[in-house]
Amino acid sequence: MRVAIIGAGVSGLACAHELERHGIMPDIFEQRRRVGDLFAHMAVALQILHRPVKDQLKDLKENYHISLKPANVLKKITMHTPKVTGSIYGNLGYLMLKGQSENAVSNQLLKQVKSPVYYNTRAEYTKLAREYDYVVVATGGREITSILGCWEDVSLNWVMGSTVLGSFDPNAMMMWLNTEYAGSSYAYLTPFNRKSASLVLIVSNAKREEMGYYWKKFWQIEGFDYRVASLWDLEHVSGYVYPHQVGNILFVGNSGGFLEAFLGFALYSGLVSGVLAARSIAGGRDYESCLRQLVANSKFSVTLRRELNRLTNKGFDHLVALLTTPGIKQLVYNTNLDFIKTSAVLLDIVERARSLMDRKIETGREGWEKKP
Ligand SMILES: Cc1cc2nc3c(=O)[nH]c(=O)nc-3n(C[C@H](O)[C@H](O)[C@H](O)COP(=O)(O)OP(=O)(O)OC[C@H]3O[C@@H](n4cnc5c(N)ncnc54)[C@H](O)[C@@H]3O)c2cc1C
Structure with missing residues (x-):
């Protein structure tokens, strides 16, 4: 069987690795001259995002045969809003190096793949779809998925990031929520080591x-005195995708809508979608059925994002105060509660109740106004 993969990013390489396990050697096309994002940054694999999975790296190894080494364990997250600062502690996840260095995630994956990667090759999906039995679109973007009519934008953000120099705790992440500079999105700092860190601002x-x-x-507002070593920016778009396969073309990673809308994370779901596409191709299984669980999680994440989009700074103050209240903190971070699903379901109920009340008030007012 002949399979072409467009993009040697995390989802494309995960797909190649799983195809090889099934005896298929795909051809991988990569437009850049090497794998990995053009700039170094420290991504986070946040444990609460994929419950009931407790440990994403362990799950990737045991269930998807992908071994990844973290740069560090995440033990503390401090959240800042205009009026509230709160911290949580525990085994909160992993810090994963992205970029082109030897230990970055893409290079770790590349070492586990034997298939040929054709660098400096911008692939054309229509041509490949004619020449190969299957084409896996792993381009990290929406272009091909949109052309094929399967993409709907969910969240459009622009991201500015930098490597900053200062003094940092290598196991601690900081987050800022403030509509004055981030809209309904957020900013975060993740350390590379004690002396340098990624500082990233996402603006909706x-x-x-x-x-x-x-x-x-x-x-200005946060009063940083870090020194900026490098600066970059990019567009960050998450979307809803359906169907995930058109003819012999399958979508994975960001191109498959697996950039989750709540925080804009995609490492775990991108890797898993790549593996599931490979299993669907190798086993002749319906790709949509293979994706059911992953897609259900994405939907909850979209619901949460919609709710966050409504929040004002006061709402962010309340949210962080709530998330860092001792009992709630214990429940969310130190049990196996499916935080995304539970919050999405609760927020949906609150929203339905609110619109019902609004309608009742409206009807009541109409009735009252009509009285002679
Ligand atoms: C700034 C930033 C911070 C992030 N932080 C986190 C985080 O903390 N946690 C988390 O879980 N996720 C995070 N993410 C999301 C996630 O890590 C990425 O979106 C993920 O790498 C997407 O994987 P992918 O395989 O879909 O695409 P990519 O890894 O982007 O790979 C796509 C590849 O396809 C190639 N390509 C594109 N078009 C073509 C073509 N026509 N022909 C050949 N090659 C092509 C590209 O050159 C690229 O190498 C972050 C993303 C960004 C941008």
Whole structure:
């Protein structure tokens, strides 16, 4: 069987690895001259995002045969809103190096793959779809999925990030929620080591030319005195995808809508979608059925994102105060509660109740106004 994979990112390489396990050697096409994001940054595999999975790296190894080494264990997250600062502690997840260095996630994956990678090759999916039995789209973007009519935008963000120099706790992440510079999104700092860190600002519905303004405001309001070693920016779009296969073309990773909308994370779901595409191809199984669990989780994540989009700074203050209250903190971070699903279901109930009440008030008012 001949399989082409477009994109040697995390989901494309995970797909190749699983195909090889089934005796299929795919051809991988990569437009860049090496694997990995063009800039170094420290991503997070946050444990609460994929419950009931407790440990994402362990799960990837045991159930998907992918071995990844973290740069560090995440033991503390401090969240800042305009009026509240709260921290949580525990085994909260992993810090995963992204970029092109030897220990970065893409290079770790590449070492586990034997299939040929054709670098400096921008692949054309229509041509490949004619030449190969299957084409896996793992381009990290929505272009091909949109052309084939399977993509709907969920969240459009612009991201500005930097490597900053200062003094950091290598096991601690910081997050900031403030509509003045991030809209309904957020900013975060994840350390590479004690002396350098990724500082990233994600702004919802922003244009590229506005990012300089928001970045400056972010620094002014938070009063940082870090030194900036490098600066980059990119567009970050999450979408709802259906179906995930058109003819012999399958979508994985960001191209398959697996950039989860709540925080914009995609490492775990991107890797898993790549493996599931390979299992569908190798085993002749319906891809949509293979994806059922992953897609259900994405839907809960979209519900949460919609609720976050409504919050004001006061709402963020309340949210962080709630999430860092001792009993709640214990329940969310130190039990196996499916945080995303539970929150999405609760918020949905609250929203339905709110609109029902609004309608009742409206009807009541109409009745009252009509009285002679
Ligand atoms: C700044 C930032 C921070 C993030 N932080 C986190 C985080 O903390 N935690 C988390 O879980 N996720 C995070 N993510 C999300 C996640 O890590 C990435 O989105 C994930 O790498 C997506 O994987 P992918 O395989 O879909 O695409 P990518 O890894 O982007 O790979 C796509 C590859 O396809 C290639 N390509 C594209 N088009 C073509 C073509 N036509 N022909 C040939 N090659 C092509 C590209 O060059 C690229 O190498 C972050 C993303 C960004 C941008």
